[in-house]
Amino acid sequence: MDTLKLKKAWELALAPAKQLPMNAIGMYMTGNSLQIFSIMMVFMLFKGPIQAVLNIQGTFARLETEGNKSNMLMVKAAFVGCNCLALALGIWKVNGMGLLPTTRSDWLAWETAREPLERAYFVPS
């Protein structure tokens, strides 16, 4: 019974990884433009893994027994890892949309022009 439960748990843990290719294709198809549709998709992409990780205990509660507790830790780690992969996909997508402040231009507003120490004035003769 424990083996079966463990098998089921592994299946659950790897499920997000199986969705990855489909998600990736979906993300690729939506393009890098900032539109309401693609923004919603990206939001869902972030919301899903984070919610899944937060509900991790509930997800595995009915499969967890005294016997497979040590093995379950591995399963949970794999589940978190898979969700992290999904998150990474989301971050890749956000970067592709140009929303990550990774380039010089994103910090340009915090750079200031150099102040000249001397000032010159034109006086019309």
Place this chain on the structure above:
Amino acid sequence: MRLPLFAAVCILLRTAVAVFADEAWNVDYHYALLGEPQEETTFFHQPNPTSKASLIYTLSKRGFVGAVNPRDGSVVWRQLLSPNLTSSTSQGFLRAGEGQDTIVSGYGSQVAAWSAADGRLAWTVDMHGPLKDVEILELSDGKIGSGAKDVVALSGGGSPAVQRLDGASGAVKWQHKFQEGDEVYQLSASTTEVFAILLHKTVLGYIKIRVLSLDPVNGRKTSEYTLSSENELASADTIISVGANSASPIVAWTDAAHSVLKINIIGTKTVSSYNIEKQGGQTVENIRIHAPYHTTSLSHFLVHYQTATSHWADIYHINFARSITQIAYSLPNISGKGSFSTSTSDANVYFTRITQDELITVSSASHGVLGRWTIDNLGVVSAPHEAIVPTHTVSELSVKGDSVSAIRTAVLLSTGDWVLLRDSKPVWARPEALADITSATFATPSVLEDFQHKLDVETHSNFVGAYLHRVKRHLEELKHFPSYMSSMPQRFISGFLGTTDEGAMASDSFGFHKVIVCATGNGRLVALDAGSANRILWSRTAVDLGSSETWQPGLSSRADVIVLEQGSGKSQQTFNATNGDPLPGIPDTHDLQAGPRVQYTLRDGVLEATRTDKANAGSVWHFTPMDGERILHLVPRPSNDPVASIGKVLGDRRVLYKYLDSNLALLATANDASKSAQFYVLDTITGSILHSSAHSGVDLQAPISSILSENWFAYSYTAEASDASTKGHHLVVGEMFESLVPNDRGVLDAATNFSTVQSGTEPFTLVQTYQTPEAISKMAVTQTRQGITSRQLLAVLSDVEAIVGIPYSALDPRRPVDRAPTKDEQMEGLFQYAPVIEFDPKWFLNHQREVLGIENVLTSPALIESTSIVFAYGLDIFGTRLSPSFSFDILGKDFNKFQMLATVAALAVLTFVVAPLVMRKQVNTRWQFT
């Protein structure tokens, strides 16, 4: 292949920032000015002999000949006689023959005939010498109405001559040349003879008047006589008048002290002499003669005496039988300055006298007053308690029985306004003094200045403080709430119907109602409202200028204070920008920051810079142009030139850093011998040349203009035709960067301050040349409050009388050459370089209007970021508001308020209607079982 092309077209469309149709006659304003009319060349005349309707024709001081509709003051037509705007001393002549549909002008050496109705040129003749007089021959040879009347013109210079020109074609019918020696002075024509008045200088330096009479048919001299005027005439200035074209022309002169008046009826030798009695102990300053201008009129004339405090007039009649003149009656002495005009009706002659508060018409035959009106208000803006003095007038009247039934008087006032009075009511006023603006500046009215200051406090204090300040500000504003509420319906209706009258300066939260203060050539300061068209806020005399004096004042503004600098001693006067009141004292210059300061100035063709801080004062550098070169002009970077972003973001989100230095200046020099022009970008602290370019084969007669703003400069010149290229107008744009490598800030890297004396950094400059279809005579650049909005280069095209606003993206030197732009470049908005910039019709700020003779363009930021206020002056006045990146922070006129309100209303109605239905349905679902 198609896609990039399509993208490029899209970008092109996007950058075509234009004047929108709904803004065209709304945000812009234009004064089609003529310049101050001259007394001798202004008259009422019927352009169509069969109709009674007349226009006012004038040849102004600024060289315009034009016609003004007396009904509303609009310009029917106008022609500029002197293309080069040098205000020449030649006074010009304008004549209209009785019952003619053409008018004849003489200016410089050109005689031209214009169609009186529409201003089309009929013919023009060059006289090979400065014109002394132009007259129309009103011959009494019986053939009345037989086409155009002929013109006689007198030219001076090296070979003085009288020519008779055919009225229809301008062909020379005959020419009479004078021997050299005597100065030719004027022409006069009676119905049977043409008289030429010559001035003969005696050995003692006095002047004798020589009169030659010529046969109008063949130009041969019939007789000649000399008047003994040598006792009085020391110079030609005291010849008052040579009455032309009246039934019996006269010549009148006086002595330098204005003590005796001598009158001679031309054609006779008798000289009548009249002693001028002094009235009120004042010496007579000015004597003028007003005579009718028609050969069929009674030969009566009026002599107007003006002293410093009062004026009077005598009316003279000419007795043909005894060929003498005699005083018929006198008009009483009235204090103050006055002006007279002559009108005719059939043979009768009427004189109209205008004083500061009265308009009186008398007949030339008797002293009975035919009409008297009190003038309460002239309808012009002037300083409080200023005496508005009529300078000269023309009038047109209709007489019924013994009284004047209607009179229209066009009077030029001392304020420089040209006003038409119908009876005594002002109908319109044309601010003709504005055709001669010597200097102008933008200023902020105090209301706006306070508001701006409050906003600045909020941006600079911390979050909580700013919030509290804002709440306090809004609470304070609550006291305006009742008046706001009471004006609400009016505002609502006007905003709703789109008939917004943006009059109120107090409620100007966008900062459109800036004050433009202009110094005019007649010594006055005139303030215009930049937000509402055709509104003069105030006008006052700044200096008392004599008739021939000119001034070149410098105007500048610090917030709501106008600083007027004039004279060699640079005396300063300050005025309140809102109402023009003079302010005591000179504003302190506390806004100038401390630290080392350098002043540079153009003196004797050399650019000199001196340090003015106390520590180490003295000369720093000077820039002397090379041999044969002369400095054309110097354009410093504007002192208020905010830049929002210090770098340009590339398509791949890297940054190209701009070379921003507030101490840059662009200097243009020309070499007349080698026909070349040089342009230098100078660092004005060290005097080093950061960029220079030389162009050979430059047409130095054509205008050369330049501008420097932000990190870019632009200049234009006209290249002569050569073997390699054709003649064309070039526009060169250069942009300076700290480094051409993206993400690199050069050697100084992240240093927060720098001194060009110590580090000596130099910019990397990208330059691109474009050909423009028109020569650019003046450049300016739009200014916005924070510099976020993209910029437009404003170019004055004097040849087509227009101003274009060229978006900077069209001039960008980084446009890819000879290849299509890459995807990254497309993202940036760059499109392929094309050597010719065609001016998009949508770029023309003046759209349908013709703006003549623009000499300078000023720009100023509004309170909202998107908008820049533009003011152009010269001969005409033109002003508008520009949003180079569209109006992103204000609702445009295209916003459909009606649709929005209708949608809201419809939704509200729908909610009220549907709510009970839904409620009933919900209740029913609970209770009903299917």
